[in-house]
Amino acid sequence: MKKTDEDALAAKRQWTRLNPENSPSLKGIALSQGTMARMIDISRGGALIETDVRLCPQTKIGFKVLMEKGDFRVTGSVLRSSIKSFLRGRPIYQSAIVFENPLDILDGIEPAKIEVEGTGLDDKCEV
Numbered sequence: 001m002k003k004t005d006e007d008a009l010a011a012k013r014q015w016t017r018l019n020p021e022n023s024p025s026l027k028g029i030a031l032s033q034g035t036m037a038r039m040i041d042i043s044r045g046g047a048l049i050e051t052d053v054r055l056c057p058q059t060k061i062g063f064k065v066l067m068e069k070g071d072f073r074v075t076g077s078v079l080r081s082s083i084k085s086f087l088r089g090r091p092i093y094q095s096a097i098v099f100e101n102p103l104d105i106l107d108g109i110e111p112a113k114i115e116v117e118g119t120g121l122d123d124k125c126e127v
Helices: 003-012
Strands: 026-031 037-042 046-051 060-067 070-087 090-099
Touching: 026 037, 026 046, 046 070
Parallel strands: none
Antiparallel strands: 026 060, 037 046, 046 090, 060 070, 070 090
């Protein structure tokens, strides 16, 4: 996606997205099923994550948001999931999660004022 397309999409978003790499109070995410996940970003309305298993769209999912002030259980639905890249020949999936309820615990968290450069694998779906 071009930078101007990304800027236009960001302007349409209802809530600010936070990145754990530049928001020190965000520590990460842990899926309830024990599947390893990496949080790309999170907002009051949803999260973008990477996993080594495919999460099927429209599937309900539960996980914990890990923060300095404690872990918070969250439920939502998988909006979309696709292969983002490959690691040692196995796919890494990127999935968008929409929360059932707005995640109010993120209120008041401001990203640090630094630039951070962003940095697999069954065909079946994991829940």
